[in-house]
Amino acid sequence: MSDSDPPVVLIVEDEPDVAETYNLWLQDEYEVRMAGNGSEALDLLDDDVDVVLLDRMMPGLSGDEVLERIRKSDSDCRVAMVTAVEPDFDILEMGFDSYLTKPIRSQELHETVSNLLERSTYDDLLQQYYSLVEKQATLEATKNSAELAESDEYERLTERVEELKGELSGTLGGVENDEDFIATLRELSNGDEH
Amino acid sequence: MATNTDRSGTMYDLSSVLDVDALESVRPGTSILISGPAMTGKQGLVYDILADGVAAGEGTVILSTGDRAGTIVEEFDEHVATDSFPLAVIDCAGDATASDPEDSDVFVYHASSPGDLTGIGIGITEALETLHDRGVQRGRLSLSSLSTMLTYTDRKTVFKLCHVLSSRLDAADYLGLFTIDASAHDEQTLQVIKQAFDGMIEIREREGVREARVRGLTSEPSEWLEL
Structure with a gap:
């Protein structure tokens, strides 16, 4: 879409x-x-x-x-x-x-x-959020704090992670009601790849 | 109409369990990761925080990936002074009525395994609904442990699960407590999982002394405090 x-x-x-x-x-x-x-x-x-x-x-x-x-x-x-x-x-x-x-x-x-459309947006955001957190953690695991402080990539990632965190809390797609909550969890266990 | 005093009254004060400034006024909807090596008293700390909520008239939801409902109720009872209080237990050991607690006041739900996220979702939904019907406006939910979850499903799924559960608890004004065995996972996994939470209580053991500190709820981590 x-x-x-x-x-x-x-x-x-x-x-x-x-x-x-x-x-x-x-x-x-x-x-x-x-x-x-x-x-x-x-x-x-x-x-x-x-x-x-x-x-x-x-x-x-x-x-x-x-x-x-x-x-x-x-x-x-x-x-x-x-x-x-x-x-x-x-x-x-x-x-x-x-x-x-x-x-x-x-x-x-x-x-x-x-x-249902909002729920899709939430799932997409959550997936993006996870990917960035994963990248952030990889950098943190491979570089020391001095290297991280100098890394533009790390700075951008950190900013983007914070942004997405805010966007996600603004989207109630995953938990707006009981039905949403359960269906969102069900999809996680299906390991849906987006 | 909520005045300022009323508002501060709705905060969760955990400082009587762990005397740290950062825990004096925890916003409803906060989810905290409790991380430490095996056998350092994570579960004990969780039960103490939950029992503190019982004393304040709050609801309690205990989600366990390993123990049966009956065992959980028995263990938790030892931490609580009152006889009857609003409690819901979700175990992940499948259907089994034989091990259910005799206390019929306790709401019990069985998910089929720690990987049965749909069942867990239904269990939490029904638990919150049952407590709400009993007049509970807020409460504390614990999930022990994410380490077991991580053996049933991958890091990505557990991360997303934590995020969705945190959002659900946020909507219900509950406090969330999630434990993880820090010695069972690599640093990167811990980094990732941590990111799904508002804050973290770290536990360590040094020369036989157990210590805890709080990170994330205030701008600076707290000092290490003996448990």
Whole structure:
């Protein structure tokens, strides 16, 4: 996702009216793709897709199966499950990033999508932060304090580490609510590479 | 309306456990790394800090990567003067009800292993929720130990885990205490892990005397103090 392009949302929903309603709500802010079933969804999935809204109960490939294939693919998109029944935290253990219970309202849908995008930002920042801390530690381990004091590279790194630390604490993407917190930890244990 | 006096009242004062200026007024949401070689009393210090919170009417969450819930409750009880207090324990030894504490007041959650970060996340979420439902507004959470975590997963994951947990505790106004066995890891690993925390209590042993100092919470590290 580059800065100029709107984020891409893929709606996977077998009821055309429902899918169209979501599309109407989201199309002003996002590039929307629509799939009427699981296999269409997998065809439309590529690196550009940021968020998938996935209906759990569909004829053909079920939502769970589609999720499994998405997770096995290279895509690092976020997947929100759309369900008729309020689920438990178990759903997050299965690999969904969020869930929405039908009937969904416009505001709720917007909040979920932007929350998932924010979580991606948080993960990216955390990854960058780790890389810099790692570099900083390598320099500290290989140079003595006099060498460090003279190193421009070390000075720049230290500044950048502090900057990122501030940015991260300004982004609540990882912990804004319980669901975020658990999903963020789940992803860590999956060893997601970004 | 919070006045200045009220605000200072919400700070965590750990100086009765470790008499250091830097610990007199610790901001809610602070996460502290407790680092020292094996067998230097890190866990004892953690229990003392947690027990100090119990005395102040705060909630306690103990997350252990090695001990069973029953053992943890038994050990911690020895540090606490009160009989009944809001306590939640998360152990990482998988499901087992036989070893659960008999005290039904204690909230217990089992994650399947120290590498089960999702389970740990659910455990912490439910622990905080349970304590909150019992009227606890703030509290202290300990995780022992990051060294075990590091044998289950890599440095990057543990670093990120620490960061995410710290943020979660920050949102809950809790105090976080995380232990690491400094003798079990290389200097670089310690440097990296340290960076995920607001401050650090270092423990060392010299000629049979255990000493501690506090770094990161104030601009200069504190003097070494005998434990």
